[in-house]
Amino acid sequence: MWEERFAQEGYLFGTEPVPFLLKYDNYFLKGQSVLSIAEGEGRNGVHLAKKGLSVMGVEFAPSAVSKANKLAALNKVDVAFVQSDLFEWNWPQNTFDITLGLFFQFVGPVKRNVLWRKMLDATCPGGLVAIHGYTPKQLQFGTGGPPHVENMYTSASFDAVFHDCDTLVSEEYEAKQQSGSAHVGMSALIDFIARKPF
Numbered sequence: 481m482w483e484e485r486f487a488q489e490g491y492l493f494g495t496e497p498v499p500f501l502l503k504y505d506n507y508f509l510k511g512q513s514v515l516s517i518a519e520g521e522g523r524n525g526v527h528l529a530k531k532g533l534s535v536m537g538v539e540f541a542p543s544a545v546s547k548a549n550k551l552a553a554l555n556k557v558d559v560a561f562v563q564s565d566l567f568e569w570n571w572p573q574n575t576f577d578i579t580l581g582l583f584f585q586f587v588g589p590v591k592r593n594v595l596w597r598k599m600l601d602a603t604c605p606g607g608l609v610a611i612h613g614y615t616p617k618q619l620q621f622g623t624g625g626p627p628h629v630e631n632m633y634t635s636a637s638f639d640a641v642f643h644d645c646d647t648l649v650s651e652e653y654e655a656k657q658q659s660g661s662a663h664v665g666m667s668a669l670i671d672f673i674a675r676k677p678f
């Protein structure tokens with residue numbers, strides 16, 4: 481399904497970063513390492529690389545990875561885009577200053593917790609996990625994301641995996657989005673940033 485969508489001409493989600501990255505810009509510092517999961521067509525990884533972070537982006541749709549590499553070349557930055565299924569990938573352990581997941585709501589709570597656990601394990605002690613997506617109310621807006629309420633997050637969803645972390649940001653809100661042709665209009669969003677214990 482994703483490969484079919486990305487095989488079309490142009491950037492489905494646009495080439496500007498998700499506004500979450502601009503809102504929390506002060507958490508993403510030059511010289512830090514970032515793992516961006518379900519990176520898509522590279523808009524977020526390229527933005528962070530332009531800021532001077534060292535970025536690895538994992539994405540399973542080959543057309544998206546190819547577009548991501550083109551976007552990085554156009555912006556004259558190096559990003560390590562890896563084409564892999566996150567459920568099959570050999571995740572590094574205790575490695576990244578930040579692990580980032582933006583709009584990866586393609587699975588329900590059980591598999592999602594598996595991925596969140598892997599994100600936490602891949603983060604170095606004292607590093608950050610940053611997650612952004614939709615809340616259940618997004619189904620009323622219908623302006624992006626899958627039509628599966630169980631795939632959405634609330635602030636309480638994070639407790640199962642991140643209960644030992646120091647929560648720095650946990651906020652549900654509504655805002656207008658304009659990302660390519662896929663995420664457009666009023667949306668029900670959630671931000672989460674937590675620090676892994678040392």
Ligand SMILES: C[S@@+](CC[C@H](N)C(=O)[O-])C[C@H]1O[C@@H](n2cnc3c(N)ncnc32)[C@H](O)[C@@H]1O
Pocket residue numbers: 482483493498517518519520521522523524538539540541544564565566567581582583584585586
């Ligand atoms: C809604 S898009 C978001 C892309 C990107 N994070 C962004 O904000 O532009 C979700 C992405 O998850 C990818 N994806 C879905 N299942 C995946 C999996 N099992 N492993 C890796 N990537 C996956 C899709 O190919 C798609 O690029």
